Amino acid sequence: MKLLDKIMQKKKTAGEAQPQPQLQLRWHEAGPVHWTETSDSVSRRFQFEPDGQLSVKLLDDSRPVAHRVVDSFLNKFFPSGYPYSVNEGYLRYTQFRALQHLSSAALSVLSTQSLLFAAGLRPTPAQATVVSWILKDGMQHVGKLICSNLGARMDSEPKRWRILADVLYDFGTGMEVLSPLCPNLFLEMAGLGNFAKGMAVVAARATRLPIYSSFAKEGNLSDLFAKGEAISTLFNVVGLGVGIQLASTICSSMQGKMLAGPLLSAIHIYSVTEEMRATPVNSLNPQRTAMIVADFLKTGKVLSPADLRYREDLLFPGRLIEEAGNVKVGRALHDVFRPSKINGWKEKLPEEKFLLSRGSKWIDMVLEHNATGEDALRGWLVAAYVGCMEKSSHEMSTQVLQDAYLKMSDIFSPFLAEVQAKGWHTDRFHDGTGSRFAW
DSSP states (O other): OHHHHHHHHHHHHHHHTOOHHHHHHHHHHHSOOEEEEEETTEEEEEEEOTTSOEEEEEEEEOSOHHHHHHHHHHHHHSOTTTTTTBOTTHHHHHHHHHHHHHHHHHHHHHHHHHHHHHTTOOOOHHHHHHHTTTOOOTHHHHHHHHHGGGHHHHHHOHHHHHHHHHHHHHHHHHHHHHGGGOGGGHHHHHHHHHHHHHHHHHHHHHTHHHHHHTTBSSSOHHHHHHHHHHHHHHHHHHHHHHHHHHHHTGGGSHHHHHHHHHHHHHHHHHHHHHHHHHOOOOEEOHHHHHHHHHHHHHHSOOOOHHHHGGGOOSSOTTOOOGGGTOEEEOOOHHHHOOHHHHHHHHHHSTTOSEEEEEOSSOEEEEEETTOOHHHHHHHHHHHHHHHHHOSSOSSOOHHHHHHHHHHHHHHHHHHHHHHHHTTOEEEEEOOTTOOEEOO
8 A cells, every 4th residue: 555655646746747847947037057167177157148159257276387388378279179070180280381371481581682672672571571462463474364274274283283383382482583684684584483383372271171171070161261271370470480580690781682582482382282181182093093993903992082192193193103003094085995995895884884995004084074983983993903904905895894894883882882981972973184085
């Protein structure tokens, strides 16, 4: 009987506790929701405002001053959630980017001072800094227009073109630094220097988006872009200060510029090279696709963009990889196939969006206009299997092609799943200005 009374008492209590929404409403009406969080010797008060926004107020911070300064720097110059919100290599990329902008800004002050000397003026370092913002016209715009036609190549090889942009920039700056040695050729040297710098500006800006995209782990591309530009601005200002100091002391003479200029340029190029080596670009292009296929055939594993980044050839990306079938992508269809062979290929593999033709040194692959990264991977695997089966022949027999295609079909589904799981984007294939076809 006592047990039954207890059960009835619990039901009654539960029934009385049902009007919870009214209590919750009165609780919200009493004031905004707030709470306090404490971690790592930092106490913060969080509060939801009436409009739904979350406000944060620092209550107590007992950390050493150095730790607080570092935390403040990270909040201003690194993406929210760093390091978990970015892909591997971002810190190294940022370190060398800062050094790159510092050396570039310092070098620009010296080049502007040299230009003014060559023009017959005697500027102070401060004047050189001001005028450096004005000498960006004329031939520079011509360089921008010419380089704008190379956008497809930059999509395919953003790292290579980013390095080339800085080489062009330093070449233009070098022409300006040397202009006092040839005052009679001032216009020619200044024009050629600005022409090279105009091309460099377009190439650097065009490659910025794919490079930032490779670090955006949580779709935070805008945050990455904003913080990256903040770091660039900060170290550009520091570099201008360094340049002014050099122009006032060591580089006040031409001999000083001849010593400091090459050193700053070497630091600049080394920094941008290390930046690009640290960047894990996750889009498929001919070089990265060949490396993925070669590693998969040798080890049965697929490497991630972070694993592959230091193995990329940034100077000669078009080199052939024997383990991946020595495949060359992008030659025009009429240069690769005779009309009779095209018809024969359509009959063999009518559903595929690639054509293969074996030559004496490599296998040509021509992609259909709407082919994706998946189609490129399928064609590359077939070519690699053909290369393994017929190493001595210059022709691709029908039987070998069928056997290679069957082998590709058997392993492609798990292979593609692993490629995508590693972070590679297979929805597109960047082959630069490679020729494609449409039936």
